[in-house]
Amino acid sequence: MTLTAVARAMLLALAVGAGAALAAESPIVPAGKSDKGYATGDMVLGRSDAPLTLIEYASMTCPHCAQFHAEDLPTLKSGYIDTGKLRVVFREFPLDGFALRGAMLARCAGPERFFSFVDVLFKSQRAWAAKPKDGADPLSELQKLAKLGGIGEEQFKSCMADQALADEITARRLDGEKIHQIRATPGFVLNGKTLEGTRPIDAVVAALGGAPGAAAPAAAPADRTMYWIAGGVAVLIVLAGGAFWWSRRDRGAKRA
Numbered sequence: 715m716t717l718t719a720v721a722r723a724m725l726l727a728l729a730v731g732a733g734a735a736l737a738a739e740s741p742i743v744p745a746g747k748s749d750k751g752y753a754t755g756d757m758v759l760g761r762s763d764a765p766l767t768l769i770e771y772a773s774m775t776c777p778h779c780a781q782f783h784a785e786d787l788p789t790l791k792s793g794y795i796d797t798g799k800l801r802v803v804f805r806e807f808p809l810d811g812f813a814l815r816g817a818m819l820a821r822c823a824g825p826e827r828f829f830s831f832v833d834v835l836f837k838s839q840r841a842w843a844a845k846p847k848d849g850a851d852p853l854s855e856l857q858k859l860a861k862l863g864g865i866g867e868e869q870f871k872s873c874m875a876d877q878a879l880a881d882e883i884t885a886r887r888l889d890g891e892k893i894h895q896i897r898a899t900p901g902f903v904l905n906g907k908t909l910e911g912t913r914p915i916d917a918v919v920a921a922l923g924g925a926p927g928a929a930a931p932a933a934a935p936a937d938r939t940m941y942w943i944a945g946g947v948a949v950l951i952v953l954a955g956g957a958f959w960w961s962r963r964d965r966g967a968k969r970a
């Protein structure tokens with residue numbers, strides 16, 4: 715085989731490989747509602763025509779996932795999602811049985827309330843995801859959250875017993891492992907590229923032409939009390955200096 719033929723073969727192999735990689739991409743499935751009212755498909759924040767798509771694989775019992783939703787996601791939302799630059803696709807990646815049940819509950823709340831339930835589940839993670847005491851119902855704390863969110867006992871039990879829903883969520887995790895090589899949570903994929911060792915917020919900023927860290931939340935305004943104290947001290951110093959000067963002047967006048 716000539717050198718030219720070898721080069722052509724290599725280019726063809728690369729082209730086929732690239733096509734296979736694109737074919738293996740996990741497409742965004744439009745969100746919907748099942749006949750039971752459950753949320754189906756991919757749950758998305760942001761516009762469909764956003765130039766950047768960030769897929770988040772999260773486990774509802776993962777502390778780092780809860781931290782991302784509490785700290786980085788609000789910054790991404792205000793700076794990039796709400797401005798049409800980014801859309802975030804949330805995909806479940808349950809690491810244990812509790813995480814699976816939590817994901818099922820969020821789905822059972824319906825597409826309109828899905829992210830509200832996800833937010834509550836992350837914020838109250840320590841309460842409902844903790845190991846239950848001996849003899850306690852492992853789902854009792856989760857059921858309390860469901861009740862507060864308007865999901866009654868029968869609806870909750872029906873949701874937790876829905877094997878088709880559990881299988882759908884589990885399949886989503888397997889896709890994350892197979893297609894994007896997600897091994898831990900939270901796992902992120904930005905425009906088809908799995909992020910490793912990079913904060914998603916930094917990757918988004920860099921992809922938009924900015925410097926890493928530029929999207930960090932702005933520092934809190936300084937406490938104005940300190941300014942008032944500093945100003946008051948300065949005034950006292952000036953007054954004290956003036957009084958001292960006048961006293962020296964009076965003494966000089968009396969001597970004269």
